[in-house]
Amino acid sequence: MSQDLENARKIILAEMERQTKNAEKKPNREELQVQILDAIHRQGLRLDFQVRDQFIEELIEDVMGYGPIETFIQNPEVTEIWIYGYDKIVIEQNGERKKTNAVFRDDDHLRNTLEKILAPVGKRLDESEPRVDARLPDGSRLNAVIPPIAVDGTQVTIRKFKKSLTLDDLIQSGTLTEESADFLSKAVSGRANLMVSGGTSSGKTTLLNCLSEYWGEMDSVVVIEDPAELNLKGKWVRRMEARGPNLQGEGEVSIRHLVKNSLRQAPDRIIVGEIRDGTAVDMLQAMMTGHSGSMSTVHADNVESMCNNRLPDLVSEGNTTLEPEVILKRVADALDIGVHAEQINGDRRVVQIAEILNMENGKVQTRNLFEWQNGQLEKVAEPSKALQDKLEHFGVVLNETVPRSEPELDKTAEAITWTWEGGGDAV
Known part of the structure; x- marks a missing residue:
């Protein structure tokens, strides 16, 4: 592209953005096309039809959206x-x-x-x-x-992130089965402490969003993230977002700081979007001291590895004085259920739901309740009496039905409009 054309592009783009910003009503695509044609004439540009049409289309995408990625957005x-x-x-x-x-x-x-x-x-x-x-x-x-x-x-x-997904949506997509979704909904309603493991883009956040529908009507919940991306369904939710230091190296507020602060806010449940560091110490402590029903996610290969390797490593990072045996016992005492998600041939699937038992012979013991086998998530064991008793203590009996919400209409079928005035606070 010639330098003259590139200079003209910058001038026209600045003019169009200025007009659009000051206009009471934002121009539609056709109106913007006319305005750009007028600007091309004023600049004295002589372009053949093909170059001109491409030039106009690129300017429209830049003015109305985000250039070549606008279509994908x-x-x-x-x-x-x-x-x-x-x-x-x-x-x-x-x-x-x-x-x-x-x-x-x-x-x-x-x-x-x-x-x-x-x-x-x-x-x-x-x-x-x-x-x-x-x-x-x-x-x-x-x-x-x-x-x-x-x-x-x-x-x-x-x-x-898709909006307003439910467990029924995950069942329809094959991420969960009816039976596994029913168990998880009851576990959350019964205040089990739950950790979701998996790799990047395996569906951990989506599952946490869906499970939030089964919090109690009046549960007080503190949600801590970095950055905030959960779209939780609870009514009484206080959200906090970590921030990094400024240019002077000051003002950092870490997830760990926020978890400690949340303990003073008297929540019923504490939700951490993802545990990546020594925050694991405080999160496990919270789960053991009256915050039943807390949930988080962590990167791990499976539930066993999460309990015996990944979480102990993160706890050690947060408190270097704890003995390995003490750390493993804390993991076993704090967590009730581990859920592992993976991408299989491009599809997101829950491949393991395990009950986290006690610590024996230097290892956290787990038992799979659901396993991915024969191309689907199958039930392989019943939960222990101890877990059933905990759920019943909070009013949930496993052999009773917990009604799930009817699937909502897919609101993402329409194009998403990014509105930037004021920055917004949607998740």
Whole structure:
């Protein structure tokens, strides 16, 4: 592209954005096309029809949305967008990863689009702050890194979250079975302490969202995240979000700080979006001291590994003086149920639901209640009397039916509109 055309693009784009910002009513696509045509004539540009149409289309995408990724953002079937550089964009659509033909013009175009996305949510991305995690107003999560951290140019990941999913939706998609969903709903209603393990994008957050529907009507809940992305259904929820230090290295508020603070807020349940560090010490302590029904997620290979390796490692990070045997006993005493999720051929599946028992012979003992076998999640054992007694203490009997909500209409079928005024606080 000639330098004259690129200079004209910047001038027209600035003019269109200024007009759109000051207009009482935002122009639609057709009106914006007319305005851009007028601006092209005023700039004295002489373009053939093909170049002109492409030039106009790119300007419309920049003014109305987010350039070449606007189509993917608006498509409800696209759940993840990976940008490996200005000319390499991959999406996940209906569970399948696809290389796209979409490209930004150059790294500056990508960086300008990122600034447009981040400005309304109060985040910055520059040489002094070359990485960012942000929660977007529609609940999507964005992570971006730029040079010098990103060696090959700007890299971006946008993870979109579907709204208002229920356990029935997970049953219909094959993530759970009727029987396993019924058990989990009763476990949550009966205030079992639950930890969901799995890899990145395995469905941990989605499952936690769905299970929140089975909190008690008047349960007081504190939710702690970094960044906030849960879309929980409880009525009495107080949400807190960790933050990093400022440019002077001050003002950091970690998840661990927030968990400690939550203990002073007298919640019935504490929900931590993901345990990544020494927060595990305080979370397990909370589960053992009157906060039954607390839940969180953690990266692990399976429930056994979560109990005997991953969580003990994180607890050791938070308290280096604890003996390994003491740590394992805390894990066993604090947790009731472990759930493990995986991606299988692009589909998200719960592959293991296990009861967490006691600590014997230097190991936390677990027993699978549901296992993935023969291509589905099958029940393989009954819960212990101890777990049944705990659930009954909170008014839940396993052989009774807990009604689930009727599936809601898929509100994501319509295009998602990102509104940026004020930054929003949706998840």
